[in-house]
Amino acid sequence: xxxxxxxxxxxxxxxxxxxxxxxxxxxxxxxxxxxxxxxxxxxxxxxxxxxxxxxxxxxxxxxxxxxxxxxxxxxxxxxxxxxxxxxxxxxxxxxxxxxxxxxxxxxxxxxxxxxxxxxxxxxxxxxxxxxxxxxxxxxxxxxxxxxxxxxxxxxxxxxxxxxxxxxxxxxxxxxxxxxxxxxxxxxxxxxxxxxxxxxxxxxxxxxxxxxxxxxxxxxxxxxxxxxxxxxxxxxxxxxxxxxxxxxxxxxxxxxxxxxxxxxxxxxxxxxxxxxxxxxxxxxxxxxxxxxxxxxxxxxxxxxxxxxxxxxxxx
Amino acid sequence: xxxxxxxxxxxxxxxxxxxxxxxxxxxxxxxxxxxxxxxxxxxxxxxxxxxxxxxxxxxxxxxxxxxxxxxxxxxxxxxxxxxxxxxxxxxxxxxxxxxxxxxxxxxxxxxxxxxxxxxxxxxxxxxxxxxxxxxxxxxxxxxxxxxxxxxxxxxxxxxxxxxxxxxxxxxxxxxxxxxxxxxxxxxxxxxxxxxxxxxxxxxxxxxxxxxxxxxxxxxxxxxxxxxxxxxxxxxxxxxxxxxxxxxxxxxxxxxxxxxxxxxxxxxxxxxxxxxxxxxxxxxxxxxxxxxxxxxxxxxxxxxxxxxxxxxxxxxxxxxxxxxx
Numbered sequence: 135x136x137x138x139x140x141x142x143x144x145x146x147x148x149x150x151x152x153x154x155x156x157x158x159x160x161x162x163x164x165x166x167x168x169x170x171x172x173x174x175x176x177x178x179x180x181x182x183x184x185x186x187x188x189x190x191x192x193x194x195x196x197x198x199x200x201x202x203x204x205x206x207x208x209x210x211x212x213x214x215x216x217x218x219x220x221x222x223x224x225x226x227x228x229x230x231x232x233x234x235x236x237x238x239x240x241x242x243x244x245x246x247x248x249x250x251x252x253x254x255x256x257x258x259x260x261x262x263x264x265x266x267x268x269x270x271x272x273x274x275x276x277x278x279x280x281x282x283x284x285x286x287x288x289x290x291x292x293x294x295x296x297x298x299x300x301x302x303x304x305x306x307x308x309x310x311x312x313x314x315x316x317x318x319x320x321x322x323x324x325x326x327x328x329x330x331x332x333x334x335x336x337x338x339x340x341x342x343x344x345x346x347x348x349x350x351x352x353x354x355x356x357x358x359x360x361x362x363x364x365x366x367x368x369x370x371x372x373x374x375x376x377x378x379x380x381x382x383x384x385x386x387x388x389x390x391x392x393x394x395x396x397x398x399x400x401x402x403x404x405x406x407x408x409x410x411x412x413x414x415x416x417x418x419x420x421x422x423x424x425x426x427x428x429x430x431x432x433x434x435x436x437x438x439x440x441x442x443x444x445x446x447x448x
Numbered sequence: 449x450x451x452x453x454x455x456x457x458x459x460x461x462x463x464x465x466x467x468x469x470x471x472x473x474x475x476x477x478x479x480x481x482x483x484x485x486x487x488x489x490x491x492x493x494x495x496x497x498x499x500x501x502x503x504x505x506x507x508x509x510x511x512x513x514x515x516x517x518x519x520x521x522x523x524x525x526x527x528x529x530x531x532x533x534x535x536x537x538x539x540x541x542x543x544x545x546x547x548x549x550x551x552x553x554x555x556x557x558x559x560x561x562x563x564x565x566x567x568x569x570x571x572x573x574x575x576x577x578x579x580x581x582x583x584x585x586x587x588x589x590x591x592x593x594x595x596x597x598x599x600x601x602x603x604x605x606x607x608x609x610x611x612x613x614x615x616x617x618x619x620x621x622x623x624x625x626x627x628x629x630x631x632x633x634x635x636x637x638x639x640x641x642x643x644x645x646x647x648x649x650x651x652x653x654x655x656x657x658x659x660x661x662x663x664x665x666x667x668x669x670x671x672x673x674x675x676x677x678x679x680x681x682x683x684x685x686x687x688x689x690x691x692x693x694x695x696x697x698x699x700x701x702x703x704x705x706x707x708x709x710x711x712x713x714x715x716x717x718x719x720x721x722x723x724x725x726x727x728x729x730x731x732x733x734x735x736x737x738x739x740x741x742x743x744x745x746x747x748x749x750x751x752x753x754x755x756x757x758x759x760x761x762x763x764x765x766x767x768x769x770x771x772x
Contacts, residue, residue: 267636268645268663313757315630317649317657319581321683329582329681331659333632333647341632343647343659345584349686361645361665363637445630445757 181208264364532740534603577682589674624653
């Protein structure tokens with residue numbers, strides 16, 4: 135994800151990548167070289183750089199809190215990839231520290247910036263289908279859970295890695311969740327869970343099922359359907375037929391297994407420029423610490439439920 | 449709901465000599481339908497049972513027991529609409545009565561006759577899917593009205609209406625019986641006392657996990673009645689069976705909604721054929737009273753789970769909310 139944000143910073147005229155720090159020196163060197171940025175040998179040196187306005191933290195979730203805290207205590211705005219942290223305790227600590235330091239704490243729940251999901255959200259909140267009642271959402275990738283993602287303790291499996299996108303979107307669109315029931319599995323029988331089915335009950339009375347999968351053989355698919363008391367909305371990424379190319383060579387444009395949507399601008403760039411406007415005080419954050427904590431709380435409840443086969447009340 | 453379809457299927461068979469229609473509560477409607485189809489009506493059950501070899505019960509769910517027991521008592525074979533009954537006791541009474549009388553008791557589950565479902569089962573048994581891990585199912589429809597939303601006649605709303613088909617398919621696919629059910633049940637589509645939406649999680653005997661959306665969530669404008677979909681995650685492959693996704697789309701020139709016109713197999717007709725074969729040649733029908741009872745138990749466990757807020761075992765339906 136660090137590389138992706140670096141590309142966005144290249145594309146956007148609103149901000150520049152000033153420098154890179156990584157726990158792995160080679161990663162930092164590579165990323166810095168690709169982007170004509172400097173390498174900070176230590177985290178401390180990065181957060182003490184007076185030229186820096188903000189730090190984007192794209193380490194694995196279990197390693198979000200430490201660099202985020204360093205940034206916050208160094209007086210830098212902290213922009214953290216999702217999930218905000220690996221535990222509620224860490225997330226709440228970041229929230230308190232950011233408030234105390236008077237800096238922004240933003241989280242990369244980028245799905246809010248994808249045009250289809252924004253449109254779906256807008257349709258629901260504007261009352262097109264009345265009051266939502268029963269919802270399905272699905273996110274399937276073909277990217278196997280490798281590296282730190284293969285470790286449940288680090289990555290939380292598909293519930294934390296993928297499902298949290300849907301949890302955030304659902305909280306944004308339908309309001310607070312009251313109960314969570316989740317079942318998850320690892321297809322190979324080892325490593326992190328790569329398939330999960332999570333059932334949510336909302337305080338509004340609505341019910342939702344979220345499917346999170348890393349089991350596709352190829353491609354990527356997202357699906358959303360919201361039935362309300364005045365109609366039904368559906369979205370299926372498989373119907374994104376704006377452009378397809380038939381050729382012997384590998385066809386569809388993909389970035390690390392994620393889709394390119396033929397919309398005006400990349401959602402990641404939109405998100406980045408939103409962050410810049412927040413930093414300049416021109417806009418309120420779409421996803422502030424409260425929203426990020428709420429999504430994390432649902433995801434952790436789902437992990438609890440999946441481990442215990444019990445429903446978890448929030 | 450399916451009466452007309454069944455009547456047409458019966459009319460197409462040479463070996464079905466007479467079809468009689470009985471509707472005790474709506475005799476005028478029965479006369480009208482009968483005259484359209486060129487068949488006769490009778491006015492009482494006694495008259496009906498005197499004349500026929502088999503009955504198809506399409507009345508309200510709560511009436512299935514009385515009618516089936518009466519038919520069995522007269523030595524008449526029974527095909528009952530789903531759900532089999534509204535309680536385990538009623539379902540067991542129907543099974544016992546028909547067994548005692550030596551007559552067939554079948555339940556109207558058309559989906560096992562689906563070529564797509566049969567192909568899915570074949571692929572599984574050939575090893576193409578590997579071991580079954582999870583099944584994500586839907587059986588959605590639109591709110592049917594009539595006795596379906598009169599709780600004392602139906603025994604429940606969307607959950608009892610649309611759980612049973614998939615519960616039966618899950619048993620056939622996995623070759624195991626359901627163990628427990630967790631359900632979130634909703635009233636958010638119509639805001640009535642009857643449930644209109646449900647999301648079930650069913651743990652099966654082979655340790656696979658199935659989820660089911662049984663909601664009446666298709667609005668009146670939806671191009672078709674609903675769906676039966678099974679997405680099956682196996683260790684070797686994922687299969688997606690969409691039993692009714694064989695259609696052509698019709699876009700009217702007036703401002704009316706588009707409609708999907710099915711070209712797929714007539715599953716009702718295949719089911720009727722199977723029932724008649726069971727009656728005439730003493731073979732087991734595709735779906736028996738026992739199959740109907742298992743499916744009913746999944747629906748009843750779902751209701752119990754909705755009340756408890758916890759998973760409910762099918763073996764503890766009489767005391768669902770006890771812990772431990």
